[in-house]
Amino acid sequence: MQRLQAGERAGAESLKAAGEESADEVSGAQPDEAIDPRITYPCYKSFDEFIDVERLKSLDDYITERVKQHLQSQADLQFYTGPFKLDDTSPERPGSRMIYLAQSQFPDSYFDLDRTDIWEPTSASGEFSLLMDFIATLPFKATGRMLIMYDDVQRPVPAHRDHVSTDVCHEFIWFRTNLNKPFYMLNHETGEKRYVESYSAWFDTVNQFHGTDAGVGLTCSIRVDGSFTDEFRKRIPTPAVNRASTPALWASTSA
Numbered sequence: 257m258q259r260l261q262a263g264e265r266a267g268a269e270s271l272k273a274a275g276e277e278s279a280d281e282v283s284g285a286q287p288d289e290a291i292d293p294r295i296t297y298p299c300y301k302s303f304d305e306f307i308d309v310e311r312l313k314s315l316d317d318y319i320t321e322r323v324k325q326h327l328q329s330q331a332d333l334q335f336y337t338g339p340f341k342l343d344d345t346s347p348e349r350p351g352s353r354m355i356y357l358a359q360s361q362f363p364d365s366y367f368d369l370d371r372t373d374i375w376e377p378t379s380a381s382g383e384f385s386l387l388m389d390f391i392a393t394l395p396f397k398a399t400g401r402m403l404i405m406y407d408d409v410q411r412p413v414p415a416h417r418d419h420v421s422t423d424v425c426h427e428f429i430w431f432r433t434n435l436n437k438p439f440y441m442l443n444h445e446t447g448e449k450r451y452v453e454s455y456s457a458w459f460d461t462v463n464q465f466h467g468t469d470a471g472v473g474l475t476c477s478i479r480v481d482g483s484f485t486d487e488f489r490k491r492i493p494t495p496a497v498n499r500a501s502t503p504a505l506w507a508s509t510s511a
Contacts, residue, residue: 289422292495292505297464298441299507302454303429306395306488309455315386316433322383323406323476326355335405337416338366342444342465346414352407352468357381357388358399366419369481370426372398391480394429399482406476413468415442418461425499428481431456437477438469459507462500 326332332353339348358375360368368374381388384404391402418426430439432455440449442465459466468475484492495505 290497291463291501292497295463295495295501295504295508297443297460297504298448298450299464299504300441300450300452300454300457300459301503301507301510303431303456303458304454307429307431307456308390308393311390311393312431312433312455315390318386319384319404319433319476320474323355323404323474325383326353326406327408327474335413337414338418340417340420342415342442342467350413351409351411352405352413355380355384355404355406357384357391357402357404360401367421367424369401369428370483372400372482375400375402387478394480395485395488396427396429396480396482397485399480401481402478404476404478406474407471408474410470410472412470415444415465415467417465420462422462422498422500424462425502426461426481427458427484428479429456429458430477430479432477436473437471437475439466439477440469441466458503460501460504463498463504 332355334349335352335354337346337348337350341348356378357380359378360371361374361376362368377388381402387404391399430452435453435455438451440451441459442449444465491506492502493505493509495501
């Protein structure tokens with residue numbers, strides 16, 4: 257666990273350094289790059305049609321029981337929004353926590369999430385073996401960072417972007433075993449929120465904001481980063497500009 261803590265600090269510092277170089281963007285300004293006119297924010301692409309939702313839902317009690325065991329120890333790392341928050345006064349560490357199912361061989365860097373060759377399972381992955389079995393069915397040819405995000409206190413996660421590099425698009429799946437977590441995408445220019453209604457999603461983490469309203473009881477979600485299979489990538493439309501907007505283009509052009 258010490259390596260993860262050190263890695264988290266290193267990753268946080270690298271993002272803060274990026275923020276110092278992009279002060280206007282940290283304050284909430286939109287990245288200065290064109291976006292395909294077909295894209296409408298806020299948006300997300302549901303992956304429910306591509307995964308076994310019933311199998312995922314069947315893991316609800318299993319995951320809840322094990323997360324509650326982690327709550328008792330209070331040893332998990334706190335979730336870090338990064339510096340790219342919509343409201344500069346909101347906390348970077350709002351109080352929710354993370355269980356890493358994979359750890360990097362190097363100091364943690366956000367831009368290494370999909371470098372699948374440097375990530376290896378943590379001891380916690382053994383506690384969640386059925387979840388790991390489910391992850392193995394997802395349309396990845398290899399996985400990188402994998403983590404569970406959870407909270408049992410009624411508090412929000414502030415609206416934020418993960419980074420501001422429009423030429424970087426991480427391939428990931430965000431998913432959950434129930435619909436209790438009030439997770440949303442936000443168009444900061446219009447103030448419009450769109451809540452995720454599906455069990456799974458892929459979304460633009462750069463050109464729009466995302467966050468969570470205060471939930472009731474224990475709320476959990478899982479994010480798995482990696483490389484989609486070549487066959488799955490054939491389904492995905494590619495924007496001519498702003499690669500980070502790829503999931504938004506797919507969401508906006510889906511029937």
